[in-house]
Amino acid sequence: MFDLDRWREIFQSINKNRLRSVMSGFTVAFAILLFTLLFGIVSGLSNSFKGAFADDAQNSMRVRVWKTTKPFKGLQTGRRIQLKNDEYNYVKEEYANKIQYQSARIYKNFTLKYKNKADNYNIRAVNPAHQFLEKTIIDEGRFLNERDLKEKSKVIVIGRLVKEDLFGERPALGKRLNVNGSSYQIIGIFSDDGGDNEERIAYIPVTTAQMIYGNNDYISQIVLGYNPNLSLDAAIAFGNRMERDLRKKMNIHPDDQSALSVRNMAEANKGVGQFMGILYAIVILVGSGTLVAGIIGISNIMIFVIKERTKEFGIRKALGAKPSSIVGMVVQESVLITTLAGYLGLSLGTYLLSLIGNSLEEDYFIKDPSVSTGIVVGATIVLILSGLIAGYLPAKRAANIKPIVALRAD
Amino acid sequence: MIKIEKLHKSYPIGKDSLHVLKGIDLHIKEGEFVSIMGSSGSGKSTLLNIVGLLDIHDEGDYYLNDQLIKDMNEKKSAILRNKFLGFVFQSFNLISYKTALENVALPLYYKGMSRKERLKVALEYLDKVGLKDWANHLPNELSGGQKQRVAIARALVTKPKVVLADEPTGALDSTTTDSVMDLLKDINDEGMTVFVITHEEEVAEQTKRIVRLKDGVIISDELTKASKAV
Structure with a gap:
């Protein structure tokens, strides 16, 4: 009206x-x-x-190990705990329906060298699923795949800033990079919202790292993303259960936070x-x-x-x-x-x-x-x-x- | 036009009530020019307010234009006022932020007339009271006599059956009083019923019939020389 x-x-x-x-x-x-x-x-x-928290996926969890601080079943304190493929596979099978992505992680620090330019960088040896856990954004080429892991290929995915440091404006994709003495092919270049530190690293297949650097099946961390259908509370419960199970499996005192702990994004989110x-x-x-x-x-x-x-x-x-x-x-x-x-x-x-x-x-x-x-x-x-x-x-x-x-x- | 029978009205004052009108019988025919006289407190304003549907009576019957006034609500009486009645107040009661023309046109707004038409009609009436040149002035730019003439134009603009004037000259000097009374006489000559309340003999004498009120009853009701002259 x-x-x-x-x-x-x-x-x-x-x-x-x-x-x-x-x-x-x-x-x-x-x-x-x-x-x-x-x-x-x-x-x-x-x-x-x-x-x-945008750096990592909202649903990410990490299994970290260090030294025991509590004696258990006759084992002394100060024992160094080491994750291996065994634990990785145990987690993968035991909680299959609760996990969306899973990756191992081995931390290394190597000199990367291209022609006359070289510098020290943190290297992470990971599985292909790591891309989703870390929200890695591929700018050029591709991330690691299952075939790289199976063939233990000497391939490397480098961060945007690594490329800038070593190649400047020149193309880097497909070039061969000297990694601590061995030659790797650059298959991808990535960026990351987590800041400069996250872009000054490089990824190589976990199997390649295990074979070349120590010839063992050690891994530093297990990184995983829980099933997004889980509620925050269910995800926290899952994290706690996994922590308990892994401690039991590895003969660690049930309350030994230092020896083995699960860092769960669900808790932070909550x-x-x-x-x-x-x-x-x-x-x-x-x-x-x-x-x-x-x-x-x-x-x-x-x-x-x-x-x-x-x-x-x-x-x-x-x-x-x-x-x-x-x-x-x-x-x-x-x-x-x-x-x-x-x-x-x-x-x-x-x-x-x-x-x-x-x-x-x-x-x-x-x-x-x-x-x-x-x-x-x-x-x-x-x-x-x-x-x-x-x-x-x-x-x-x-x-x-x-x-x-x-x-x-x- | 106006027929009042055994009209009573009292106002509550604390626990008591003040009996203001004590059985008024009054019959005013169409075209009459009546003045109600009385000292203050005689009940003359109360009578006018009831006649003007601004107030409600307690007992008795009131017929306006042969229509029994009963069980009125604000909406009904607003419509009747707009249709049958025009008011002229002692204190003019113009709306201060509206021009003379807009003041005159206001009753036509409530009648539902279009803006263009009502401004045209309002201007005609302003012309009639001799204030065409003042149409776009605000009330505070007008003299007392001019304001009252604007108010009279506003009362007439809807072509009411009855014009009710409550001490229309109460705030005016003698010269302007005469001009306002002349205007009211002209209106009456055109056949409109005019109902004036006053306590001034000179004003009352210019009407055709004087009704004297004292303590809520009518003490006299007679025709004036003015009426006999006609």
């Missing part, structure tokens, strides 16, 4: 009373601005937390999830408080305004205005002011958030703060509703005052 005359009346009234219109608008705009900023900043914090949940709860509490304060502010102003206009309403009624037309006029004015002001606050808020952008990421862990569409729509609905309520209740009362009483008001 678009009533041009009604709008004309409203604009006339707003224009006539600029100060109070601006004041009531300001209350709402400010409340919405604070609300938007609060939400944006918390979403920025949340983005930072998520980003902190912690972060809980933390963000609490933070959001606080923000919703504070944010709604701000909104409520804004609504009460505009209600106050509307009550005052209506008091001020009681006589005018009396005149209008004497001239034939129905109560509904008075209520309609006031409510429409109130909704208009709240909606416009709220939109202004919202726009200003999102604009400020976009200005902040990633500039606070380093010092304050606020990354790409923004408000979601859902929040924006929700806030708009709250605004319109609050405008309705703020205008309706006092207007209804004013419209029901007998004209004779209203005319007497001053």
Whole structure:
């Protein structure tokens, strides 16, 4: 229902009373601005937390070993624990339905040399599935495959920065690289979101490493990604069970964290999830408080305004205005002011958030703060509703005052 | 046009109630020019408010244009006021942020007339009260007499059956009083029923019938010289 005359009346009234219109608008705009900023900043914090784990897959787990710190079954403390293919295969068979990806990892540090350029790099000997666990992004060529492992090929996948160091702008794919004295073929170049350190490494097949460097079946770590269908709690339970089983299998004291431990992303995720949940709860509490304060502010102003206009309403009624037309006029004015002001606050808020952008990421862990569409729509609905309520209740009362009483008001 | 029988009205004051109108019988025919006289507290304003559907009576019958006024709600009385009645108040009661023209056009807005048409009609009536050149002035740019003439134009613009004027000259000096009364007389000459409340003898004498009210009852009801002159 678009009533041009009604709008004309409203604009006339707003224009006539600029100060109070601006004041009531300001209350709402400010409340919405604070609300938007609060939400944006918390979403920025949340983005930072998520980003902190973006390096690895969200569902990753690692089995790590070191030295025993507790005696067990007559074995002394200080015993060095070594993972082997046996454990790798045990995990693979035992928990097949709970695992999405699995890879072994052997850490080496070798000199990589191409022509006259050489430097020391961390080398990881892994299985093909490692690509998904580490979220390795292949820029050129390919990652390791099963055939490389089976044939124990001397192939290497190098990080973007390794390529830059050794080859500069020249192509590296397919070139032969001197790895600690033996010649490897470069089959791929990768990048990684985890930062420079993750791009200054190289991957070789785990079987090749086991054969050439020690001729054993040792592995440093077992890395795996649990089945994403598992709930966080189920994933944590799985991690705990695997830890217990492996300790039992390798004759380690059931509580010896140092000797063998499973680092489970599910636990970190759960912690972060809980933390963000609490933070959001606080923000919703504070944010709604701000909104409520804004609504009460505009209600106050509307009550005052209506008091001020009681006589005018009396005149209008004497001239034939129905109560509904008075209520309609006031409510429409109130909704208009709240909606416009709220939109202004919202726009200003999102604009400020976009200005902040990633500039606070380093010092304050606020990354790409923004408000979601859902929040924006929700806030708009709250605004319109609050405008309705703020205008309706006092207007209804004013419209029901007998004209004779209203005319007497001053 | 207006028929009132055994009208009673009292206002509650704390636990007691103040009996303001104590059985008024009054019959005003179409085209009459009536003034109600009385000192303050005589109940004359209350009578006008009831006649003007701004207030509700307690007992008795009130017929406006042969229609019994009973069980009115705000919506119904708003429609009747808009259709049958025009008001002129002592304090003018113009809306301060609207121009003279917009003030006059306001009752037509509530009648549902289009903006273009109602501004045209309003201008005609402003012309009639001699204020065409002041159409776009705000009330605070007008003198008291001019404001009252704008208010009269506003009362007339819907072509009501009855014009109700509550102390229309109460806030005016004697010269402007005369011009306002002349205007009301002209209106009456055109056949409109005019109902004036006043406590000034000079004003009452210019009407055709004077009804005197004292302590809520009518003490006299007589025709004036002005009526006999016609």
